[in-house]
Amino acid sequence: GDNVDRGVHNFLVQIRSMEDHSLMPGIITGDIGPKLGYNNMDNGFARFNNVIIPRRNMAMRFTTVDETGKYTKKHMSAAASKIAYVTMMQVRALIIEGVGKLLGMACTISIRYSAVRLQGFDEKSKDGKLGKTEVQILDYKQQQHRLLPLLASSYCFYFVGKKSMDDLNHMEKCIIQGTGNISKTRVSDIHASLSALKSVTTAIASDGVEDCRKACGGHGFLQCSGLPELAGFTVHTATVEGDNHMLPQQVMKVLLKLVDAIHNDNEEAISEWMQSDSKYLVEPLQKSINGETETFGLVHEKEALDVKNILRAYQHRSARLLFEAA
Incomplete structure (x- = not known):
């Protein structure tokens, strides 16, 4: 009016x-x-x-x-606004899980094809001559390097999508029942994580399905292989529910709030961040902002293969990149 x-x-x-x-x-x-x-x-x-x-x-x-x-x-109550937010994030979690399945389908087709497709002869025959039996193309390291990391990624995407959906369903239940302390910072942190995951997983899956198709040579170009349809089906995920070039900006916007909270020594905000999945960033950022250096030593080279040490190195790398960007 x-x-x-x-x-x-x-x-x-x-x-x-x-x-x-x-x-x-x-x-x-x-x-x-x-x-x-x-x-x-x-x-x-x-x-x-x-x-x-x-x-x-x-x-x-x-x-x-x-x-x-x-x-x-x-x-609108804070709970109602959070519920609307959670619903949007649930869709992104489904996409992450979905591209894991699609990439897994493509890997299944291409790896099985590579196990039955024979090409080239084994040069390591006993008499120094070429062997009489052709080699499975899956035995070539190039083919393994091409396909096996994608297979591992498909498992990773599927499980992180399932875990994200479980966390969101639990959060939704807590908000509806009024149980648990779901802060705005925690909701924003999960939103940033899912925005980043959606962008990364759909990009890797789209390129990965196409590479699975190429790894099958001319057969991968045939519709009967199922790979062209999978490639077309997967590629739309890079655009739907948030363009992959826009989502990282949302991630950075949230992470810069963490840097600002630490820089201004906002104890209340820092306390909320410590309840989120990004709590590992707090201590390294505090040291970087205060001009301190964070180091950790490995006594034996085998310790470099320890998952905990690898994770800690990646966490430090994330904090350092965020500090430099800020």
């Missing part, structure tokens, strides 16, 4: 007649057409030209418009 742009809101709109299922006046719908992949999903469009709907068709749980046209925004 007061000519102010209130942003995006949800409305229920009847698009077809209840009598003959024809489109209502002023409404045009259609399919957007064939896509590079994901064609089992129908993506359509709708155009509305001077379509009038009842006022009560507006979703008015948090915002209302009365008979006079007065717009009122209700107070």
Whole structure:
């Protein structure tokens, strides 16, 4: 009523007649057409030209418009706003888990193909001559280097997606029941983690499925291999639910808040960060900001293979890169 742009809101709109299922006046719908992949999903469009709907068709749980046209925004509890946030993050967790499955499918096809495809002869025969039996291409280190890391990645993506979804479901339950202390910082931290994971996993999976296809040579170019369809199906994940070039900016925005909290010695904010998954960044950042040097020594070279030491090195690297970027 007061000519102010209130942003995006949800409305229920009847698009077809209840009598003959024809489109209502002023409404045009259609399919957007064939896509590079994901064609089992129908993506359509709708155009509305001077379509009038009842006022009560507006979703008015948090915002209302009365008979006079007065717009009122209700107070949204912190829990309600967090629930909306969690729902968005659950979709990203599903995508991360999904690309793990897709990459796993591609790896299964290409590795099995590599186990039965023979090419080249074994030069290490007893009489110094070429062997009579051709070699499985999976025995070539180049093929192993190409496919096996992708197989490992597929497991990683699948399990991190499942773990993220479990954490989000637990968080959602705590918010609804009012149990547990789910701070805004913790929600932001999980959002940053999932934004980063979505960007990284979908990029690796998209490139990985395509490389699996190439690793099968000419057979990988055939539709009957299943790989071209998988490649087209996977590549859309780089765009859906957040473009992969935009999401890292959201991650950095959240992490810079941590640096700011440590720089300003904000004890309350630091305490909240210590309850998040990014707590490993706090101590290294404090030392870097105070000009201190963090080191840790390895007594034996075997200690360099210890998962805990590898993880600690990566954590230090993350903190250092964040400090330099800030």
